Amino acid sequence: xxxxFLTHLKTKFSLVFHDLSYLEExxxxxxxxxxxxxxxxxxxxxxxxxxxAVLELTVSRFLYELYPDVPExxxxxxxxxxxxxxxxxxxxxxxxxxxxxxLGKGEERMNGRKRPALxxxxxxxxxxxxxxxxxxxxxxxxxxxxxxxxxxxxxxxHVMDHKTxxxxxxxxxxxxxxxxxxxxxxxxxxQKAFVVxxxxxxxxxxxxxxxxxxxxxxxxxxxxxxxxxxx
Amino acid sequence: xxxxFLTHLKTKFSLVFHDLSYLEExxxxxxxxxxxxxxxxxxxxxxxxxxxAVLELTVSRFLYELYPDVPExxxxxxxxxxxxxxxxxxxxxxxxxxxxxxLGKGEERMNGRKRPALxxxxxxxxxxxxxxxxxxxxxxxxxxxxxxxxxxxxxxxHVMDHKTxxxxxxxxxxxxxxxxxxxxxxxxxxQKAFVVxxxxxxxxxxxxxxxxxxxxxxxxxxxxxxxxxxx
Numbered sequence: 001x002x003x004x005f006l007t008h009l010k011t012k013f014s015l016v017f018h019d020l021s022y023l024e025e026x027x028x029x030x031x032x033x034x035x036x037x038x039x040x041x042x043x044x045x046x047x048x049x050x051x052x053a054v055l056e057l058t059v060s061r062f063l064y065e066l067y068p069d070v071p072e073x074x075x076x077x078x079x080x081x082x083x084x085x086x087x088x089x090x091x092x093x094x095x096x097x098x099x100x101x102x103l104g105k106g107e108e109r110m111n112g113r114k115r116p117a118l119x120x121x122x123x124x125x126x127x128x129x130x131x132x133x134x135x136x137x138x139x140x141x142x143x144x145x146x147x148x149x150x151x152x153x154x155x156x157x158h159v160m161d162h163k164t165x166x167x168x169x170x171x172x173x174x175x176x177x178x179x180x181x182x183x184x185x186x187x188x189x190x191q192k193a194f195v196v197x198x199x200x201x202x203x204x205x206x207x208x209x210x211x212x213x214x215x216x217x218x219x220x221x222x223x224x225x226x227x228x229x230x231x
Numbered sequence: 232x233x234x235x236f237l238t239h240l241k242t243k244f245s246l247v248f249h250d251l252s253y254l255e256e257x258x259x260x261x262x263x264x265x266x267x268x269x270x271x272x273x274x275x276x277x278x279x280x281x282x283x284a285v286l287e288l289t290v291s292r293f294l295y296e297l298y299p300d301v302p303e304x305x306x307x308x309x310x311x312x313x314x315x316x317x318x319x320x321x322x323x324x325x326x327x328x329x330x331x332x333x334l335g336k337g338e339e340r341m342n343g344r345k346r347p348a349l350x351x352x353x354x355x356x357x358x359x360x361x362x363x364x365x366x367x368x369x370x371x372x373x374x375x376x377x378x379x380x381x382x383x384x385x386x387x388x389h390v391m392d393h394k395t396x397x398x399x400x401x402x403x404x405x406x407x408x409x410x411x412x413x414x415x416x417x418x419x420x421x422q423k424a425f426v427v428x429x430x431x432x433x434x435x436x437x438x439x440x441x442x443x444x445x446x447x448x449x450x451x452x453x454x455x456x457x458x459x460x461x462x
Contacts, residue, residue, distance in 0.1 A: 034422075045302065045304075046295065046303050046306065049291060049295065049303045049306050049307060050291055050292060050295050052291075053284075053291040053292075054288060056284045056287055056288070057284040057285060057288045060280060060283075060284040061281060064277065064281050072276035072277050072279065072280045073276075075277065075280050076280060136367070190268075191268060
């Protein structure tokens with residue numbers, strides 16, 4: 001394994017691998033294996049399979065504790081925004097993993113080193129290698145220096161705000177007036193639910209129901225977005 | 232929490248919960264919470280979110296070690312056959328979890344206690360509760376008594392055999408002759424790949440490529456199945 005990378009892991013994240021073969025496996029793309037069949041190398045796909053599940057759990061637990069009152073649906077959406085190709089490929093670049101993966105010549109020529117799917121897999125493979133080498137606590141130690149602070153600072157929380165999402169979607173085509181109107185209050189006083197309608201330029205885009213007006217607005221915005229995206 | 236259930240967990244799985252509130256949360260359906268708002272209960276959806284990720288990781292790790300030579304694609308398919316509604320709802324029934332979940336009256340009338348989606352969520356919630364109460368080692372201890380022996384005995388391995396799957400699919404409509412023919416060998420001698428065509432009653436259903444004839448047949452069968460299912 002590249003000494004520069006080992007030093008990078010040590011100085012930047014205080015990480016030292018015991019068994020370098022995990023790290024080598026994680027940083028070996030199938031295109032490299034195919035071009036060096038005589039070396040009988042392992043590509044990073046199996047270790048990525050494991051790393052993906054490790055990330056899902058560690059991020060899930062972190063979100064579960066960070067947001068004790070957020071319902072499951074929102075947690076799932078938030079997790080999907082963190083454990084996804086866009087985010088993980090950015091992390092791989094930010095932490096300079098992209099510089100150290102072994103690629104085949106063809107993949108290199110095709111700019112594979114910048115390909116988001118490849119970088120996302122690489123990030124998950126690294127997590128898998130760390131997990132196999134040192135267990136889940138070391139993965140948490142790494143995430144506490146990298147992804148968790150980003151989550152804490154609200155870098156992903158926008159996905160939970162459907163009103164903002166709807167606004168951004170509609171305003172792709174220029175300024176547009178969005179209104180939320182309370183159209184009904186249902187149920188007895190102690191179990192009241194509000195029904196809110198969302199309108200763009202006076203035209204209804206959908207309704208939502210919730211136990212507060214604010215919650216009903218979010219649901220209305222989400223329903224409107226879902227309907228617009230299905231068109 | 233129902234004493235009968237606590238005894239069941241202890242005698243059947245040697246499990247004793249320290250904090251019963253996790254178990255109560257796992258066995259409380261949202262329909263029950265909605266019908267008892269004054270009790271301010273938590274439903275099992277958040278704990279299910281966590282349990283799902285715990286299952287994914289524990290099953291992934293088990294498969295990773297059980298099948299050291301199986302490629303990632305097959306591991307993913309195998310995991311999906313285990314951590315899925317059909318399987319998990321059956322486990323919930325087999326281990327009698329279905330008898331102890333608290334449902335609302337409406338859900339009970341609608342036969343919710345037998346609904347696979349509800350039972351699948353319940354199984355994942357139980358795993359989440361066990362994880363929060365005692366950590367991942369207790370989850371492994373439970374799975375070693377339940378799901379892992381099933382995996383070991385090959386209860387899910389059929390998903391990895393596409394030739395059998397294709398045969399079963401085609402023979403739903405009666406006996407049918409399936410043939411695999413080698414149609415091409417490509418690449419240089421040290422990197423040879425085989426191309427195999429699968430035919431049913433002499434009609435081509437698809438092709439597959441692999442580094443061995445057997446692998447190429449599996450890919451051909453998988454492609455044929457995918458094409459047939461898309462029709």
